[in-house]
Amino acid sequence: MRCDLPALIIIDMQKAMANPHAGHRNNPEAGECIERLLAAWRAADAPVVHVRHMSRTPGSLFWPGQAGAQFQEAFAPLPREHVVEKNVPDAFVHSGLERWLHVRGIERVVMAGVSTNNSVEGSARSAGNLGFDTTVVADACFAFACTDYAGQARSADEVHAMALANLAADYATISDSASVLHALFDAT
Template sequence: MSITKSALLLIDIQDGLDELDYYGGQRNNPDAEGNCRKILDLFRAKAWPIFHIQHNSTNADSPLHPSKPGNQIKSIVAPLANEPVIGKSVNSAFIGTDLKNRLDAQNITDLIIVGLTTEHCVSTTARMAANMGY
Protein backbone atom coordinates (compact mmCIF):
# COMPACT_ATOMS: atom_id res chain seq x y z
CA MET A 1 0.00 0.00 0.00
CA SER A 2 1.40 3.39 -0.95
CA ILE A 3 0.88 6.38 1.27
CA THR A 4 -0.10 9.63 -0.39
CA LYS A 5 0.77 13.08 0.82
CA SER A 6 -1.13 16.02 -0.61
CA ALA A 7 -0.29 19.67 -1.02
CA LEU A 8 -2.41 22.65 -2.00
CA LEU A 9 -1.32 24.96 -4.83
CA LEU A 10 -3.13 28.30 -4.96
CA ILE A 11 -2.43 29.65 -8.44
CA ASP A 12 -2.50 33.36 -9.29
CA ILE A 13 -5.27 34.45 -6.92
CA GLN A 14 -4.27 38.08 -7.36
CA ASP A 15 -6.01 41.45 -7.27
CA GLY A 16 -5.10 42.29 -10.87
CA LEU A 17 -7.37 39.58 -12.24
CA ASP A 18 -10.30 41.78 -11.21
CA GLU A 19 -9.37 44.21 -14.00
CA LEU A 20 -11.97 42.82 -16.39
CA ASP A 21 -11.29 45.33 -19.18
CA TYR A 22 -7.70 44.16 -19.41
CA TYR A 23 -8.66 40.48 -19.40
CA GLY A 24 -11.62 40.67 -21.78
CA GLY A 25 -14.81 40.55 -19.76
CA GLN A 26 -16.62 38.76 -16.99
CA ARG A 27 -15.13 35.79 -15.18
CA ASN A 28 -16.99 32.51 -15.32
CA ASN A 29 -16.20 31.65 -11.68
CA PRO A 30 -17.24 34.55 -9.41
CA ASP A 31 -17.18 32.34 -6.29
CA ALA A 32 -13.66 31.03 -6.88
CA GLU A 33 -11.96 33.07 -4.17
CA GLY A 34 -14.45 31.99 -1.51
CA ASN A 35 -14.16 28.36 -2.53
CA CYS A 36 -10.36 28.59 -2.56
CA ARG A 37 -10.52 30.04 0.95
CA LYS A 38 -12.59 27.08 2.18
CA ILE A 39 -10.00 24.64 0.86
CA LEU A 40 -7.16 26.77 2.26
CA ASP A 41 -8.84 26.80 5.68
CA LEU A 42 -9.05 22.99 5.65
CA PHE A 43 -5.36 22.64 4.73
CA ARG A 44 -4.39 25.12 7.45
CA ALA A 45 -6.51 23.32 10.05
CA LYS A 46 -4.83 20.01 9.18
CA ALA A 47 -1.35 21.61 8.91
CA TRP A 48 -0.99 20.18 5.41
CA PRO A 49 1.48 21.72 2.92
CA ILE A 50 0.38 24.89 1.13
CA PHE A 51 2.10 26.73 -1.72
CA HIS A 52 1.00 30.11 -3.04
CA ILE A 53 1.91 30.73 -6.68
CA GLN A 54 2.13 34.38 -7.75
CA HIS A 55 2.26 35.42 -11.39
CA ASN A 56 4.86 38.14 -11.96
CA SER A 57 4.15 39.31 -15.48
CA THR A 58 7.06 40.50 -17.59
CA ASN A 59 4.67 42.83 -19.46
CA ALA A 60 4.94 46.25 -17.80
CA ASP A 61 1.33 47.05 -18.81
CA SER A 62 -0.11 43.95 -17.14
CA PRO A 63 -2.01 44.34 -13.86
CA LEU A 64 0.09 41.37 -12.66
CA HIS A 65 3.43 43.08 -13.24
CA PRO A 66 5.38 43.27 -9.94
CA SER A 67 5.30 47.08 -10.09
CA LYS A 68 1.48 47.17 -10.09
CA PRO A 69 -0.88 46.92 -7.10
CA GLY A 70 -2.72 44.10 -8.90
CA ASN A 71 0.28 41.82 -8.38
CA GLN A 72 -0.79 41.38 -4.73
CA ILE A 73 -2.29 38.05 -3.68
CA LYS A 74 -5.93 38.62 -2.74
CA SER A 75 -6.45 39.17 0.97
CA ILE A 76 -9.02 36.35 1.20
CA VAL A 77 -6.22 33.80 0.58
CA ALA A 78 -3.21 35.84 1.67
CA PRO A 79 -0.28 33.66 2.69
CA LEU A 80 0.70 33.28 6.32
CA ALA A 81 4.34 33.84 7.26
CA ASN A 82 5.11 30.10 7.14
CA GLU A 83 3.47 29.52 3.74
CA PRO A 84 5.82 29.79 0.76
CA VAL A 85 5.09 32.11 -2.15
CA ILE A 86 6.62 31.00 -5.43
CA GLY A 87 6.86 33.59 -8.17
CA LYS A 88 6.50 32.64 -11.82
CA SER A 89 6.37 34.51 -15.11
CA VAL A 90 4.85 31.89 -17.45
CA ASN A 91 1.69 29.74 -17.40
CA SER A 92 3.16 26.77 -15.53
CA ALA A 93 4.15 26.98 -11.88
CA PHE A 94 6.88 24.43 -12.62
CA ILE A 95 8.81 26.36 -15.30
CA GLY A 96 11.58 28.56 -13.96
CA THR A 97 10.73 27.81 -10.31
CA ASP A 98 11.82 25.39 -7.62
CA LEU A 99 8.29 24.07 -7.06
CA LYS A 100 9.09 20.48 -8.07
CA ASN A 101 12.12 20.42 -5.76
CA ARG A 102 10.02 21.73 -2.88
CA LEU A 103 7.28 19.15 -3.47
CA ASP A 104 9.77 16.30 -3.78
CA ALA A 105 11.61 17.41 -0.63
CA GLN A 106 8.33 16.98 1.30
CA ASN A 107 7.48 13.69 -0.43
CA ILE A 108 4.33 15.17 -1.96
CA THR A 109 2.48 12.71 -4.20
CA ASP A 110 -0.84 14.43 -4.85
CA LEU A 111 -1.75 18.03 -5.64
CA ILE A 112 -4.95 19.97 -5.13
CA ILE A 113 -4.69 22.88 -7.56
CA VAL A 114 -7.01 25.89 -7.39
CA GLY A 115 -7.02 29.37 -8.84
CA LEU A 116 -8.86 31.97 -10.89
CA THR A 117 -7.69 31.30 -14.44
CA THR A 118 -8.55 27.64 -14.82
CA GLU A 119 -8.17 27.79 -18.59
CA HIS A 120 -4.64 29.18 -18.38
CA CYS A 121 -2.22 28.81 -15.48
CA VAL A 122 -4.25 26.33 -13.44
CA SER A 123 -4.72 23.91 -16.34
CA THR A 124 -1.13 24.29 -17.55
CA THR A 125 0.22 23.58 -14.07
CA ALA A 126 -2.17 20.64 -13.62
CA ARG A 127 -1.15 19.08 -16.95
CA MET A 128 2.55 19.45 -16.17
CA ALA A 129 2.00 18.05 -12.66
CA ALA A 130 0.31 14.98 -14.14
CA ASN A 131 3.17 14.53 -16.60
CA MET A 132 5.58 14.62 -13.65
CA GLY A 133 3.64 11.90 -11.83
CA TYR A 134 1.68 13.94 -9.28
Template sequence: MPADKTPVLLPIDMQKAFDGPPWPRRWNSALDGNGLALLDAWRRRGLPIIHVRHDSVAPGSTLRPGMPGHAFRDGFAPREGEPLVAKSVNAAFIGTELDLMLRRLRATSVVAFGLSTDMCVSTTVRVGANLGYRMILVADACDCFDLPDGRGGSIPAETVQAVHLATLGFEFAAVATTAAVLAGLADRAPGTPG
Protein backbone atom coordinates in the same frame (compact mmCIF):
# COMPACT_ATOMS: atom_id res chain seq x y z
CA MET B 1 -8.90 12.97 -2.33
CA PRO B 2 -5.23 11.94 -2.28
CA ALA B 3 -4.29 9.06 -0.01
CA ASP B 4 -0.73 10.15 0.74
CA LYS B 5 0.17 11.90 3.98
CA THR B 6 1.18 15.20 2.44
CA PRO B 7 -1.34 16.29 -0.20
CA VAL B 8 -0.05 19.73 -1.14
CA LEU B 9 -2.51 22.55 -1.81
CA LEU B 10 -1.46 24.75 -4.73
CA PRO B 11 -3.43 28.01 -5.06
CA ILE B 12 -2.48 29.45 -8.46
CA ASP B 13 -2.47 33.19 -9.26
CA MET B 14 -5.17 34.23 -6.79
CA GLN B 15 -4.46 37.88 -7.56
CA LYS B 16 -6.56 41.03 -7.80
CA ALA B 17 -5.73 41.87 -11.43
CA PHE B 18 -8.34 39.48 -12.77
CA ASP B 19 -11.25 41.54 -11.43
CA GLY B 20 -11.16 44.26 -14.07
CA PRO B 21 -9.94 45.48 -17.46
CA PRO B 22 -8.30 44.39 -19.63
CA TRP B 23 -9.49 40.98 -18.46
CA PRO B 24 -12.85 39.87 -19.94
CA ARG B 25 -15.89 38.58 -18.07
CA ARG B 26 -15.39 35.77 -15.56
CA TRP B 27 -18.19 33.42 -14.53
CA ASN B 28 -17.52 31.68 -11.18
CA SER B 29 -18.78 33.84 -8.32
CA ALA B 30 -17.94 30.98 -5.90
CA LEU B 31 -14.21 31.10 -6.70
CA ASP B 32 -13.05 33.00 -3.63
CA GLY B 33 -15.34 31.25 -1.15
CA ASN B 34 -14.33 27.80 -2.34
CA GLY B 35 -10.65 28.70 -2.42
CA LEU B 36 -10.75 30.12 1.09
CA ALA B 37 -12.52 26.98 2.35
CA LEU B 38 -9.71 24.85 0.91
CA LEU B 39 -7.03 27.03 2.51
CA ASP B 40 -8.79 26.90 5.87
CA ALA B 41 -9.09 23.11 5.75
CA TRP B 42 -5.41 22.65 4.89
CA ARG B 43 -4.30 25.07 7.60
CA ARG B 44 -6.45 23.46 10.30
CA ARG B 45 -4.92 20.08 9.52
CA GLY B 46 -1.35 21.29 9.25
CA LEU B 47 -1.08 20.17 5.63
CA PRO B 48 1.40 21.84 3.26
CA ILE B 49 0.42 24.78 1.09
CA ILE B 50 2.60 26.28 -1.65
CA HIS B 51 1.26 29.54 -3.06
CA VAL B 52 1.84 30.51 -6.69
CA ARG B 53 1.94 34.14 -7.83
CA HIS B 54 2.35 35.45 -11.36
CA ASP B 55 5.07 38.11 -11.59
CA SER B 56 4.62 39.32 -15.15
CA VAL B 57 7.57 40.73 -17.05
CA ALA B 58 5.33 42.14 -19.81
CA PRO B 59 5.29 45.95 -19.95
CA GLY B 60 1.96 47.33 -18.77
CA SER B 61 0.68 44.00 -17.44
CA THR B 62 -1.76 44.25 -14.55
CA LEU B 63 0.15 41.32 -13.01
CA ARG B 64 3.51 43.09 -13.05
CA PRO B 65 5.12 43.62 -9.61
CA GLY B 66 4.25 47.07 -8.31
CA MET B 67 0.86 47.17 -10.04
CA PRO B 68 -2.24 47.08 -7.79
CA GLY B 69 -3.46 43.91 -9.51
CA HIS B 70 -0.29 42.05 -8.61
CA ALA B 71 -1.48 41.80 -4.99
CA PHE B 72 -3.19 38.69 -3.68
CA ARG B 73 -6.96 38.62 -3.49
CA ASP B 74 -8.34 39.21 0.01
CA GLY B 75 -7.54 36.24 2.24
CA PHE B 76 -5.19 34.54 -0.22
CA ALA B 77 -1.83 35.95 0.84
CA PRO B 78 0.57 33.36 2.26
CA ARG B 79 0.76 33.18 6.03
CA GLU B 80 3.99 32.87 7.97
CA GLY B 81 5.76 29.65 7.06
CA GLU B 82 3.78 29.10 3.84
CA PRO B 83 6.14 29.17 0.86
CA LEU B 84 5.57 31.22 -2.27
CA VAL B 85 6.58 30.36 -5.83
CA ALA B 86 6.84 33.37 -8.15
CA LYS B 87 6.60 32.61 -11.86
CA SER B 88 6.70 34.68 -15.04
CA VAL B 89 5.31 32.05 -17.43
CA ASN B 90 2.15 29.94 -17.40
CA ALA B 91 3.49 26.80 -15.72
CA ALA B 92 4.42 27.12 -12.04
CA PHE B 93 7.08 24.43 -12.52
CA ILE B 94 9.06 26.39 -15.14
CA GLY B 95 11.89 28.56 -13.80
CA THR B 96 10.93 27.92 -10.17
CA GLU B 97 11.78 25.49 -7.37
CA LEU B 98 8.26 24.05 -7.18
CA ASP B 99 9.28 20.53 -8.23
CA LEU B 100 12.16 20.54 -5.73
CA MET B 101 9.87 21.81 -2.97
CA LEU B 102 7.34 19.07 -3.64
CA ARG B 103 10.03 16.39 -3.70
CA ARG B 104 11.43 17.61 -0.39
CA LEU B 105 7.92 17.20 1.05
CA ARG B 106 7.80 13.68 -0.46
CA ALA B 107 4.50 14.72 -1.99
CA THR B 108 2.84 12.56 -4.60
CA SER B 109 -0.49 14.44 -4.79
CA VAL B 110 -1.04 18.10 -5.62
CA VAL B 111 -4.46 19.73 -5.20
CA ALA B 112 -4.63 22.74 -7.52
CA PHE B 113 -7.07 25.61 -7.95
CA GLY B 114 -7.04 29.22 -9.12
CA LEU B 115 -6.97 31.47 -12.16
CA SER B 116 -7.38 30.83 -14.90
CA THR B 117 -8.54 27.29 -15.63
CA ASP B 118 -7.43 27.28 -19.26
CA MET B 119 -4.17 29.16 -18.85
CA CYS B 120 -1.86 28.95 -15.81
CA VAL B 121 -3.93 26.35 -13.95
CA SER B 122 -4.11 24.04 -16.96
CA THR B 123 -0.44 24.47 -17.84
CA THR B 124 0.68 23.82 -14.27
CA VAL B 125 -1.56 20.75 -13.96
CA ARG B 126 -0.28 19.33 -17.26
CA VAL B 127 3.39 19.80 -16.34
CA GLY B 128 2.79 18.42 -12.86
CA ALA B 129 1.20 15.29 -14.33
CA ASN B 130 4.10 14.93 -16.77
CA LEU B 131 6.51 15.11 -13.82
CA GLY B 132 4.70 12.22 -12.15
CA TYR B 133 2.52 13.94 -9.58
CA ARG B 134 -1.09 12.89 -9.03
CA MET B 135 -2.83 16.15 -9.88
CA ILE B 136 -6.26 16.91 -8.42
CA LEU B 137 -8.01 19.91 -9.95
CA VAL B 138 -10.73 21.55 -7.85
CA ALA B 139 -13.11 22.62 -10.60
CA ASP B 140 -15.40 24.95 -8.67
CA ALA B 141 -12.43 26.74 -7.11
CA CYS B 142 -11.22 27.73 -10.60
CA ASP B 143 -12.38 30.41 -12.96
CA CYS B 144 -11.73 31.58 -16.51
CA PHE B 145 -12.76 34.27 -18.98
CA ASP B 146 -14.78 34.77 -22.13
CA LEU B 147 -12.32 34.36 -25.00
CA PRO B 148 -12.29 35.65 -28.59
CA ASP B 149 -12.99 32.82 -31.03
CA GLY B 150 -10.74 34.21 -33.79
CA ARG B 151 -13.73 34.88 -36.06
CA GLY B 152 -15.04 38.05 -34.50
CA GLY B 153 -17.12 36.28 -31.89
CA SER B 154 -16.62 35.12 -28.33
CA ILE B 155 -16.53 31.77 -26.53
CA PRO B 156 -18.35 32.02 -23.16
CA ALA B 157 -16.21 31.41 -20.10
CA GLU B 158 -18.53 28.60 -19.02
CA THR B 159 -17.77 26.75 -22.27
CA VAL B 160 -14.04 27.39 -21.94
CA GLN B 161 -14.20 25.95 -18.42
CA ALA B 162 -16.16 22.85 -19.47
CA VAL B 163 -13.84 22.01 -22.35
CA HIS B 164 -10.67 22.42 -20.31
CA LEU B 165 -12.03 20.39 -17.40
CA ALA B 166 -12.90 17.62 -19.85
CA THR B 167 -9.42 17.65 -21.38
CA LEU B 168 -7.61 17.78 -18.06
CA GLY B 169 -9.85 15.12 -16.54
CA PHE B 170 -9.36 12.80 -19.49
CA GLU B 171 -5.56 12.87 -19.49
CA PHE B 172 -3.91 14.90 -16.74
CA ALA B 173 -5.85 15.14 -13.47
CA ALA B 174 -8.62 13.94 -11.26
CA VAL B 175 -11.30 16.64 -11.38
CA ALA B 176 -13.16 17.18 -8.11
CA THR B 177 -15.44 19.67 -6.36
CA THR B 178 -14.53 21.63 -3.25
CA ALA B 179 -17.09 19.64 -1.26
CA ALA B 180 -15.57 16.32 -2.34
CA VAL B 181 -12.04 17.42 -1.48
CA LEU B 182 -13.15 18.71 1.93
CA ALA B 183 -15.04 15.48 2.59
CA GLY B 184 -11.85 13.55 1.82
CA LEU B 185 -10.05 15.57 4.49
CA ALA B 186 -12.77 15.08 7.10
CA ASP B 187 -11.21 11.94 8.58
CA ARG B 188 -7.88 13.66 9.19
CA ALA B 189 -7.36 14.98 12.70
CA PRO B 190 -6.71 18.73 12.73
CA GLY B 191 -3.06 19.59 13.23
CA THR B 192 -1.74 16.28 11.91
CA PRO B 193 -0.39 15.57 8.43
CA GLY B 194 -1.92 12.16 7.96
Protein backbone atom coordinates in the same frame (compact mmCIF):
# COMPACT_ATOMS: atom_id res chain seq x y z
CA MET C 1 3.49 20.64 8.24
CA ARG C 2 1.89 17.29 7.41
CA CYS C 3 3.47 16.13 4.17
CA ASP C 4 1.40 12.94 4.17
CA LEU C 5 -1.47 15.15 2.97
CA PRO C 6 -1.66 16.66 -0.52
CA ALA C 7 -0.34 20.15 -1.13
CA LEU C 8 -2.94 22.78 -1.93
CA ILE C 9 -1.64 24.91 -4.80
CA ILE C 10 -3.53 28.20 -5.20
CA ILE C 11 -2.75 29.77 -8.56
CA ASP C 12 -2.73 33.51 -9.35
CA MET C 13 -5.32 34.72 -6.84
CA GLN C 14 -3.96 38.23 -7.19
CA LYS C 15 -5.69 41.59 -7.14
CA ALA C 16 -5.53 41.88 -10.95
CA MET C 17 -7.94 38.95 -11.22
CA ALA C 18 -10.59 40.99 -9.42
CA ASN C 19 -10.10 43.92 -11.83
CA PRO C 20 -13.08 44.44 -14.19
CA HIS C 21 -10.59 44.83 -17.08
CA ALA C 22 -9.72 41.14 -16.69
CA GLY C 23 -12.95 40.31 -18.54
CA HIS C 24 -16.21 38.40 -18.07
CA ARG C 25 -15.66 35.31 -15.94
CA ASN C 26 -17.63 32.31 -14.82
CA ASN C 27 -17.96 30.65 -11.43
CA PRO C 28 -18.42 33.72 -9.19
CA GLU C 29 -18.31 31.47 -6.09
CA ALA C 30 -14.80 30.21 -6.85
CA GLY C 31 -13.16 32.61 -4.39
CA GLU C 32 -15.36 31.37 -1.56
CA CYS C 33 -14.54 27.75 -2.47
CA ILE C 34 -10.82 28.55 -2.44
CA GLU C 35 -11.19 30.27 0.95
CA ARG C 36 -12.84 27.11 2.38
CA LEU C 37 -10.08 24.92 0.95
CA LEU C 38 -7.38 27.21 2.34
CA ALA C 39 -8.99 27.27 5.80
CA ALA C 40 -9.21 23.46 5.86
CA TRP C 41 -5.60 23.01 4.72
CA ARG C 42 -4.43 25.44 7.37
CA ALA C 43 -6.48 23.71 10.07
CA ALA C 44 -4.99 20.34 9.05
CA ASP C 45 -1.45 21.81 8.97
CA ALA C 46 -1.22 20.53 5.39
CA PRO C 47 1.17 22.09 2.85
CA VAL C 48 -0.02 25.21 1.04
CA VAL C 49 1.65 26.78 -2.00
CA HIS C 50 0.67 30.23 -3.28
CA VAL C 51 1.57 30.90 -6.90
CA ARG C 52 1.95 34.49 -8.07
CA HIS C 53 2.28 35.55 -11.69
CA MET C 54 4.86 38.29 -12.25
CA SER C 55 4.61 39.54 -15.82
CA ARG C 56 7.56 40.47 -17.98
CA THR C 57 5.32 42.76 -20.07
CA PRO C 58 5.49 46.44 -19.05
CA GLY C 59 2.03 47.82 -18.37
CA SER C 60 0.58 44.43 -17.44
CA LEU C 61 -1.72 44.31 -14.42
CA PHE C 62 0.77 41.69 -13.11
CA TRP C 63 3.87 43.84 -13.59
CA PRO C 64 6.05 43.76 -10.44
CA GLY C 65 5.27 46.64 -8.12
CA GLN C 66 1.72 47.12 -9.46
CA ALA C 67 -1.18 46.65 -7.04
CA GLY C 68 -2.57 43.94 -9.34
CA ALA C 69 0.46 41.72 -8.72
CA GLN C 70 -0.27 41.54 -4.99
CA PHE C 71 -2.24 38.66 -3.50
CA GLN C 72 -5.88 39.31 -2.71
CA GLU C 73 -6.21 39.78 1.06
CA ALA C 74 -8.22 36.56 1.51
CA PHE C 75 -5.36 34.59 -0.04
CA ALA C 76 -2.37 36.28 1.55
CA PRO C 77 0.21 33.63 2.46
CA LEU C 78 1.07 32.90 6.06
CA PRO C 79 4.79 32.89 6.91
CA ARG C 80 4.88 29.06 6.98
CA GLU C 81 3.32 28.76 3.50
CA HIS C 82 5.42 28.49 0.35
CA VAL C 83 5.25 31.21 -2.34
CA VAL C 84 6.19 30.54 -5.96
CA GLU C 85 6.65 33.32 -8.49
CA LYS C 86 6.28 32.54 -12.18
CA ASN C 87 6.61 34.45 -15.45
CA VAL C 88 4.76 31.97 -17.67
CA PRO C 89 1.43 30.21 -17.15
CA ASP C 90 2.98 26.95 -15.87
CA ALA C 91 3.87 27.13 -12.14
CA PHE C 92 6.50 24.41 -12.56
CA VAL C 93 8.66 26.22 -15.15
CA HIS C 94 11.78 27.84 -13.62
CA SER C 95 10.14 28.11 -10.19
CA GLY C 96 11.63 25.30 -8.10
CA LEU C 97 8.11 24.03 -7.29
CA GLU C 98 8.81 20.45 -8.39
CA ARG C 99 11.93 20.29 -6.21
CA TRP C 100 10.13 21.88 -3.23
CA LEU C 101 7.44 19.17 -3.41
CA HIS C 102 9.92 16.31 -3.89
CA VAL C 103 12.16 17.41 -0.99
CA ARG C 104 9.13 17.17 1.29
CA GLY C 105 7.97 13.83 -0.09
CA ILE C 106 4.74 15.34 -1.40
CA GLU C 107 3.27 13.18 -4.15
CA ARG C 108 -0.29 14.56 -4.32
CA VAL C 109 -1.38 18.07 -5.28
CA VAL C 110 -4.75 19.80 -5.30
CA MET C 111 -5.03 22.84 -7.58
CA ALA C 112 -7.37 25.82 -7.47
CA GLY C 113 -7.25 29.33 -8.89
CA VAL C 114 -7.26 31.10 -12.20
CA SER C 115 -7.54 30.88 -15.02
CA THR C 116 -8.75 27.39 -15.69
CA ASN C 117 -7.61 27.33 -19.32
CA ASN C 118 -4.30 29.07 -18.76
CA SER C 119 -2.26 28.83 -15.56
CA VAL C 120 -4.36 26.11 -13.93
CA GLU C 121 -4.36 23.93 -17.04
CA GLY C 122 -0.67 24.55 -17.76
CA SER C 123 0.35 23.77 -14.18
CA ALA C 124 -1.89 20.71 -13.89
CA ARG C 125 -0.54 19.29 -17.16
CA SER C 126 3.01 19.60 -15.84
CA ALA C 127 2.08 18.15 -12.46
CA GLY C 128 0.52 15.13 -14.15
CA ASN C 129 3.44 14.73 -16.54
CA LEU C 130 5.88 14.92 -13.63
CA GLY C 131 4.10 12.06 -11.87
CA PHE C 132 2.17 13.93 -9.20
CA ASP C 133 -1.29 12.61 -8.32
CA THR C 134 -3.12 15.77 -9.39
CA THR C 135 -6.63 16.97 -8.59
CA VAL C 136 -8.16 20.14 -10.02
CA VAL C 137 -11.07 21.55 -8.03
CA ALA C 138 -13.57 22.64 -10.69
CA ASP C 139 -15.67 24.93 -8.51
CA ALA C 140 -12.53 26.56 -7.08
CA CYS C 141 -11.31 27.69 -10.52
CA PHE C 142 -12.64 30.14 -13.06
CA ALA C 143 -12.03 31.23 -16.63
CA PHE C 144 -12.74 34.25 -18.80
CA ALA C 145 -14.73 34.49 -22.01
CA CYS C 146 -12.59 34.55 -25.15
CA THR C 147 -12.64 34.05 -28.89
CA ASP C 148 -11.35 30.72 -30.18
CA TYR C 149 -8.89 30.22 -33.02
CA ALA C 150 -11.74 29.94 -35.56
CA GLY C 151 -13.10 33.33 -34.48
CA GLN C 152 -16.03 31.93 -32.49
CA ALA C 153 -16.85 33.76 -29.25
CA ARG C 154 -16.80 31.32 -26.33
CA SER C 155 -18.41 31.97 -22.96
CA ALA C 156 -16.39 31.70 -19.78
CA ASP C 157 -18.38 28.56 -18.91
CA GLU C 158 -17.43 26.96 -22.25
CA VAL C 159 -13.75 27.86 -21.83
CA HIS C 160 -13.77 26.49 -18.25
CA ALA C 161 -15.51 23.24 -19.26
CA MET C 162 -13.15 22.61 -22.19
CA ALA C 163 -10.04 23.16 -20.05
CA LEU C 164 -11.36 20.72 -17.44
CA ALA C 165 -12.12 18.18 -20.19
CA ASN C 166 -8.57 18.55 -21.52
CA LEU C 167 -7.15 17.86 -18.06
CA ALA C 168 -9.47 14.96 -17.28
CA ALA C 169 -8.35 13.16 -20.42
CA ASP C 170 -4.75 12.54 -19.29
CA TYR C 171 -3.44 14.78 -16.54
CA ALA C 172 -5.68 15.19 -13.50
CA THR C 173 -8.73 14.10 -11.59
CA ILE C 174 -11.46 16.74 -11.70
CA SER C 175 -13.40 17.11 -8.48
CA ASP C 176 -15.46 19.64 -6.53
CA SER C 177 -14.57 21.36 -3.29
CA ALA C 178 -17.05 19.42 -1.14
CA SER C 179 -15.53 16.09 -2.25
CA VAL C 180 -11.96 17.34 -1.79
CA LEU C 181 -12.74 18.64 1.70
CA HIS C 182 -14.46 15.37 2.62
CA ALA C 183 -11.36 13.43 1.52
CA LEU C 184 -9.06 15.76 3.45
CA PHE C 185 -11.06 15.40 6.66
CA ASP C 186 -11.15 11.61 6.24
CA ALA C 187 -7.34 11.65 6.01
CA THR C 188 -6.80 13.76 9.15
